[in-house]
Amino acid sequence: AQTVTQSQPEMSVQEAETVTLSCTYDTSENNYYLFWYKQPPSRQMILVIRQEAYKQQNATENRFSVNFQKAAKSFSLKISDSQLGDTAMYFCAFMKGGTGNQFYFGTGTSLTVIP
Amino acid sequence: GAVVSQHPSWVICKSGTSVKIECRSLDFQATTMFWYRQFPKQSLMLMATSNEGSKATYEQGVEKDKFLINHASLTLSTLTVTSAHPEDSSFYICSARAGTDYSNQPQHFGDGTRLSIL
Numbered sequence: 001a002q003t004v005t006q007s008q009p010e011m012s013v014q015e016a017e018t019v020t021l022s023c024t025y026d027t028s029e030n031n032y033y034l035f036w037y038k039q040p041p042s043r044q045m046i047l048v049i050r051q052e053a054y055k056q057q058n059a060t061e062n063r064f065s066v067n068f069q070k071a072a073k074s075f076s077l078k079i080s081d082s083q084l085g086d087t088a089m090y091f092c093a094f095m096k097g098g099t100g101n102q103f104y105f106g107t108g109t110s111l112t113v114i115p
Numbered sequence: 116g117a118v119v120s121q122h123p124s125w126v127i128c129k130s131g132t133s134v135k136i137e138c139r140s141l142d143f144q145a146t147t148m149f150w151y152r153q154f155p156k157q158s159l160m161l162m163a164t165s166n167e168g169s170k171a172t173y174e175q176g177v178e179k180d181k182f183l184i185n186h187a188s189l190t191l192s193t194l195t196v197t198s199a200h201p202e203d204s205s206f207y208i209c210s211a212r213a214g215t216d217y218s219n220q221p222q223h224f225g226d227g228t229r230l231s232i233l
Contacts, residue, residue, distance in 0.1 A: 045224035
């Protein structure tokens with residue numbers, strides 16, 4: 001079974017500063033994908049960034065980047081130049097490759113950006 | 116593109132009522148849909164996976180007779196909470212995916228349905 005752990009229930013950051021959210025996972029699979037999703041107060045799940053396990057290069061999307069350490073099974077999210085709109089719950093998710101693949105979510109980190 | 120619509124967004128009903136939640140893929144055909152349940156300030160828990168034209172696969176601990184899932188077309192899946200009770204109150208979210216291999220077809224989430232049973 002796959003497990004995803006987010007050890008930081010709550011975090012805060014000053015506007016324009018950088019913050020890193022932690023995520024670790026446990027799996028025996030070799031083909032898988034990792035994601036960070038954002039859930040603002042509106043409750044819609046918004047994909048922030050994704051990483052294919054077979055890619056060594058860390059994924060980046062504008063102000064969002066990840067530090068993917070496959071051997072350590074670690075997948076942290078770095079948010080640079082934090083904005084007020086980044087305030088939300090952030091969920092780390094794991095998905096096996098192949099067919100019938102479902103997500104396994106971590107418990108989430110509530111991020112507050114302070115003006 | 117890749118919009119998933121969930122309806123209703125919020126429903127309040129009396130205990131013992133059955134409630135149907137719809138999940139529609141508006142601009143793509145969804146081979147697979149997933150239903151999640153989320154309690155306040157908690158993570159999403161997968162309830163079941165439904166594939167068009169076949170029976171849903173339920174996660175361990177989820178009562179299939181309580182949570183009826185129908186995926187009769189490539190654009191619509193429904194979750195019916197039968198004889199709902201206050202403990203069924205929760206936020207329910209669906210996601211949809213086209214194709215069978217993630218590499219080209221990611222999941223897209225609906226906006227969720229807040230279910231409150233009085």
